[in-house]
Every structure is written in structure tokens, then in C-alpha cells.
Amino acid sequence: MKKLLILMAVLLLCGGGIGGYLFMNNDADASIPKDQVASSDSLIEKELHYVELSPLLLPIVDQRGVSQVVSLVVSLEVEDAEMATKVERLSPRLTDAYIQDLYGVLNYKAAMQGGVIQVSEVKRRLSVITHDLMGDGVINDVLLQVVSQRRV
Known part of the structure; x- marks a missing residue:
């Protein structure tokens, strides 16, 4: 009886291990729809240029x-x-x-939630400002490379 119980435990553990392996070894489903992947591949094929602006404090x-420095x-x-x-020439205006x-938005905490900067709101505001200054068709995207928030 004792040997049968040990054999059942070993079989149960082996079955669980094999089941876990098969369950976890599936290919990951993409979170991006296939039509958007194709459009992002076309952007990669283009020779895009990036202009890094000086850091903003x-x-x-x-x-x-x-209280903080962002x-x-x-x-x-x-x-x-x-x-x-053109963007480099107008970078001081930007x-x-x-x-x-x-400065106004962060001091009124309109772009903050619970003391933490809402990066999506900051990016949206920067995109609107950039398109207002540069016009449509000049800038593809505004990319936030570093966002750092430090208490003083």
C-alpha cells in the first residue's frame, strides 16, 4: 500500500510537470494587432531621423x-x-x-496623480505644442527618452 501511494505521488508530480511544461511553452499572443505591426514595419523601412532636444528641468x-524637480x-x-x-533650428522655441x-501644468498638478507624473498626459501636451509650433506633417512623434521625478 505504501509503495502504491509513493507511485501515485510520483505519477501525479510527473503529470503536473508535463502539464505545466506544455501549458507554459505556448507561443505568446501578440498584444498588437497584425495590421498595426505591418504599419510599424513600414516606418522602420523609412530612414527616420531623431532630434534630441536639450534636457528640461x-x-x-x-x-x-x-518640493520636486522633474x-x-x-x-x-x-x-x-x-x-x-528645421526642428534643430527651431528647438529653442520648442x-x-x-x-x-x-511649468504651469505641473505646479497646478494637472498632469499628476497621487504625486506621480502621468507620462501619457505629458506626452499628449508636448505633441499638441509641437504640432502647433511646427505645423502638421513636420513631426511624426514626440518621444520621451527620460522622465525623472525627484523630491527635494
């Missing part, structure tokens, strides 16, 4: 003074070298517009 001021590194994706030079908008 934004203090968050509350009733007691500066640093951002923004890159802009453009189609070709001509657009890249930086100024970014600072003016984000």
Missing part, C-alpha cells in the same frame, strides 16, 4: 517652496534630414514652449 513649487529628455521623430535641420506649458 522643471521645479514643482507648492506652498512650502520647491527632468525630461525629449526626442522628436521626423521624416528626413531636411525636417531634422524648449521655451514646453517649459511654459509644463
Whole structure:
């Protein structure tokens, strides 16, 4: 009886191991639809250019003074070298517009939730500002390379 119980336990463990292996060894389902994957592949085939702007340092001021410092590194994706030079030429205006908008938004905590910056809201605001200044068709995307939030 004891040997039968041990044999059953071994078979149960082996069955569980084989079942776990088969269950976990499946290919992962893509979270991106196939039609979007094809469109992103076409962007890779193009010669895209990226213009990295100088880092933005934004203090968050509350009733007691500066409570946090937020640093951002923004890159802009453009189609070709001509657009890249245009963006580089206008980068001081872009930086100024970014600072003016984000300084107010972060100090009123409109882009924060629970003291944490909402990156999607910041990216959306930067995209709107960029398209307003540069016009449509110049910038493909605004990319946040670094978002750092530090208490003072």
C-alpha cells in the first residue's frame, strides 16, 4: 500500500510537470494587432531621423517652496534630414514652449496623480505644442527618452 501511494505521488508530480511544461511553452499572443505591426514595419523601412532636444528641468513649487524637480529628455521623430535641420533650428522655441506649458501644468498638478507624473498626459501636451509650433506633417512623434521625478 505504501509503495502504491509513493507511485501515485510520483505519477501525479510527473503529470503536473508535463502539464505545466506544455501549458507554459505556448507561443505568446501578440498584444498588437497584425495590421498595426505591418504599419510599424513600414516606418522602420523609412530612414527616420531623431532630434534630441536639450534636457528640461522643471521645479514643482507648492506652498512650502520647491518640493520636486522633474527632468525630461525629449526626442522628436521626423521624416528626413531636411525636417531634422528645421526642428534643430527651431528647438529653442520648442524648449521655451514646453517649459511654459509644463511649468504651469505641473505646479497646478494637472498632469499628476497621487504625486506621480502621468507620462501619457505629458506626452499628449508636448505633441499638441509641437504640432502647433511646427505645423502638421513636420513631426511624426514626440518621444520621451527620460522622465525623472525627484523630491527635494
